[in-house]
Amino acid sequence: MSVVQDYRRLLDKQLARVFDTxxxxxxxxxxxxxxxxxxxxxxxxFGTGHxxxxxxxxxxxxGTVVGFRPIVESTMISFHRVLGDMGARQYRFIHSxxxxxxxxxxxxxxxxxxxxxxxxxxxxxxxxxxxxxxxxEIGMSVIGVTSVPHSSQVPSRHSSGKRLFEIADxxxxxxxxxxxxxxxxxxxxxSVGATSTSVAIAVGQAINAATAQKLVEAGKQxxxxxxxxxxxxERANQxxxxxxxxxxxxxxSR
Numbered sequence: 001m002s003v004v005q006d007y008r009r010l011l012d013k014q015l016a017r018v019f020d021t022x023x024x025x026x027x028x029x030x031x032x033x034x035x036x037x038x039x040x041x042x043x044x045x046f047g048t049g050h051x052x053x054x055x056x057x058x059x060x061x062x063g064t065v066v067g068f069r070p071i072v073e074s075t076m077i078s079f080h081r082v083l084g085d086m087g088a089r090q091y092r093f094i095h096s097x098x099x100x101x102x103x104x105x106x107x108x109x110x111x112x113x114x115x116x117x118x119x120x121x122x123x124x125x126x127x128x129x130x131x132x133x134x135x136x137e138i139g140m141s142v143i144g145v146t147s148v149p150h151s152s153q154v155p156s157r158h159s160s161g162k163r164l165f166e167i168a169d170x171x172x173x174x175x176x177x178x179x180x181x182x183x184x185x186x187x188x189x190x191s192v193g194a195t196s197t198s199v200a201i202a203v204g205q206a207i208n209a210a211t212a213q214k215l216v217e218a219g220k221q222x223x224x225x226x227x228x229x230x231x232x233x234e235r236a237n238q239x240x241x242x243x244x245x246x247x248x249x250x251x252x253s254r
Contacts (some may be wrong), residue, residue: 003094007193009190010182015202017175025172026203029117029162029211032141037067037211037218042250044069044130044140045204047050047119048076048183054119054145054200059225062183064208065215066223066243067250068117073104076127077155094127096157101130105138106152114141119204121176121182121196123151123164132167133160144168145203147176147196154178174199 019026033043047055047070052072059068079091094100102128110116116135120128123146135142144164148171151163166170174184176196183193215222223243228236 003185003193006183010193011195011198013094014199018172018203019206021175022172022203025170026206027210028170029143029172029207030214032143032216033068033117033207033211034214036113036141037065037222038215038218039113040250040253041111041115042069043067043115043117044071044108044135045117045119046071046128047200048073048127049079049091050194050197051119051121051128051200052077053197055117056203057201058117058204058208058238060226060243061208062227063205065212066225066246067246068208068211069107069251070252071104071108071131072148074172080247083112096126098126098130099157102134105131105134109137110138110140111254112172114138115141117142117143117204117207118145118164118168119200119231120146120164121150121174121180122154123147124154124156124158126158128164129156129158129160129162129167132164133158133162135166136169141170141188142168143170143172143207145174145200147178149175149179150174150180165177172203174203175210 028209036043045055045058055070078086079088082088110132146164148165156163180194180196181191184191224240226236
């Protein structure tokens with residue numbers, strides 16, 4: 001049997017489970033984001049490590065809505081070189097430093113009418129929990145995209161003792177397994193084939209699309225990023241420049 005097909009079946013199962021069981025949470029997340037964006041505010045997205053990929057995909061990406069605002073610190077994403085500047089050991093240290101998340105949050109001048117969408121497979125590390133707790137204290141709607149099966153089996157690494165699924169107002173459970181990777185190979189001790197990033201990105205795009213729908217239903221026209229990699233490049237660039245101007249308007253009003 002092919003390991004490639006094993007992985008496909010695993011990912012298919014994970015995606016089907018999320019969209020079959022988390023529909024209400026996905027709709028609630030989109031409602032919260034649409035409420036913020038519809039008021040001229042922002043729906044922030046946050047992640048560290050591989051969770052930052054899903055946060056970054058929320059804007060500016062073709063098909064995404066103006067009003068989503070990724071918060072991604074370079075100290076907690078650029079560790080792909082492993083060794084040297086911004087390596088894996090630095091990341092492992094920095095994302096465990098309590099207080100750093102509060103400093104990040106304060107630099108974005110958030111307010112109670114904003115939303116915070118956090119992507120974290122484990123939902124236990126200090127910076128992630130700083131962001132979640134800080135956003136909740138401000139009064140923001142906090143949405144957690146996390147693995148409850150994983151998170152519920154490991155202790156928090158934050159002084160609050162809390163995990164993301166215990167703080168978020170809305171929890172979207174990815175169902176990704178403890179340890180993330182889920183494909184076993186005979187003769188190999190550790191499983192391969194992580195699913196959490198793929199599922200998180202799919203969840204994020206579903207929320208983004210549903211947010212657009214809810215804005216339209218509320219009589220508000222969302223501004224959407226369009227692809228310039230088509231025959232209509234000039235028109236696409238003009239549209240996207242308007243999108244960037246609208247984002248700047250929202251930021252400069254703070």
